[in-house]
Amino acid sequence: MRIHFTKMHGLGNDFMVIDAVRQDVHITSDMVQAWGDRHFGIGFDQLLIVEPPTRPEVSFRYRIFNADGDEVEQCGNGARCFAAFVAREGLTSSSVISVETAGGIIELHLQDDGMVRVNMGVPRLQPTDVPFKAENFQPLYRVTLDDDPEHSVELSAVSMGNPHAVLLVDDVDSGLVPVLGPLLESHEAFPARVNVGFLQIINRQVGRLRVYERGVGETLACGSGACAAMVAARLQNKLDTHATLQLNGGELTLSWAGEGHPVYMTGPATFVFDGTVDWEEGQDG
Numbered sequence: 001m002r003i004h005f006t007k008m009h010g011l012g013n014d015f016m017v018i019d020a021v022r023q024d025v026h027i028t029s030d031m032v033q034a035w036g037d038r039h040f041g042i043g044f045d046q047l048l049i050v051e052p053p054t055r056p057e058v059s060f061r062y063r064i065f066n067a068d069g070d071e072v073e074q075c076g077n078g079a080r081c082f083a084a085f086v087a088r089e090g091l092t093s094s095s096v097i098s099v100e101t102a103g104g105i106i107e108l109h110l111q112d113d114g115m116v117r118v119n120m121g122v123p124r125l126q127p128t129d130v131p132f133k134a135e136n137f138q139p140l141y142r143v144t145l146d147d148d149p150e151h152s153v154e155l156s157a158v159s160m161g162n163p164h165a166v167l168l169v170d171d172v173d174s175g176l177v178p179v180l181g182p183l184l185e186s187h188e189a190f191p192a193r194v195n196v197g198f199l200q201i202i203n204r205q206v207g208r209l210r211v212y213e214r215g216v217g218e219t220l221a222c223g224s225g226a227c228a229a230m231v232a233a234r235l236q237n238k239l240d241t242h243a244t245l246q247l248n249g250g251e252l253t254l255s256w257a258g259e260g261h262p263v264y265m266t267g268p269a270t271f272v273f274d275g276t277v278d279w280e281e282g283q284d285g
């Protein structure tokens with residue numbers, strides 16, 4: 001099987017994008033892991049598959065696989081790349097695109113300035129929706145590490161379709177990310193594992209964010225993580241309704257009016273190159 005793909009990124013969070021509207025593709029976990037390998041494959045954080053919709057109210061379905069091969073529910077940077085991709089490919093002529101993901105329906109606006117604004121939906125805060133093991137919703141939970149009550153952190157648990165833990169920290173570059181990221185990603189309190197965001201508040205309109213992503217490791221940017229961080233910070237009254245989050249790959253602008261309202265995220269989507277890859281039945285890497 002020969003597959004045409006496009007390499008894209010959103011602030012350095014990089015993707016292999018496959019058009020499964022015009023190509024017949026059947027993706028397996030082996031393919032994702034082989035292509036995602038940065039030394040022996042194409043290299044990416046996520047594989048995005050653009051498919052025809054399965055419901056009448058949307059124009060497309062878009063599926064997301066982490067580099068470890070697992071299919072996941074949501075990807076904010078990927079959503080912007082998806083929108084730029086379907087526009088460039090002539091799959092739509094509309095500048096407003098509704099798409100179904102495993103995490104829910106989201107709406108994208110292709111702006112005249114080349115940026116993409118995404119309505120990422122209403123964040124879900126009930127622990128069972130994240131999923132997170134707690135009785136009731138709290139803006140902050142204390143989570144014990146290594147089963148040692150002396151060793152614990154405070155975090156918010158937010159679903160943007162996919163699960164996020166957000167920690168407010170004094171300095172995102174103090175060395176916490178590579179230590180706490182993997183510990184919390186697979187913590188038993190998060191039965192579906194979790195993306196872990198570390199947010200440093202600079203002032204009420206600006207924060208610095210690093211995200212250790214589930215199934216990938218730290219990425220240069222995470223769109224759904226930025227939305228979750230905005231929600232966590234606003235629940236603690238640390239950021240205003242409109243804020244900029246600075247990630248290592250660049251900036252995203254966020255707005256959230258509060259509980260029951262959707263989160264809006266605006267940022268770029270960048271094309272890198274087009275390519276083809278061959279896959280033989282029975283190939284395992």
Ligand SMILES: N[C@@H](CCC[C@H](N)C(=O)O)C(=O)O
Pocket residue numbers: 013045046064066072073074075076077078162163195213214215216219221222223224225
């Ligand atoms: N990079 C993405 C999130 C991708 C999925 C995530 N790793 C998960 O497992 O939920 C983004 O920009 O949102």
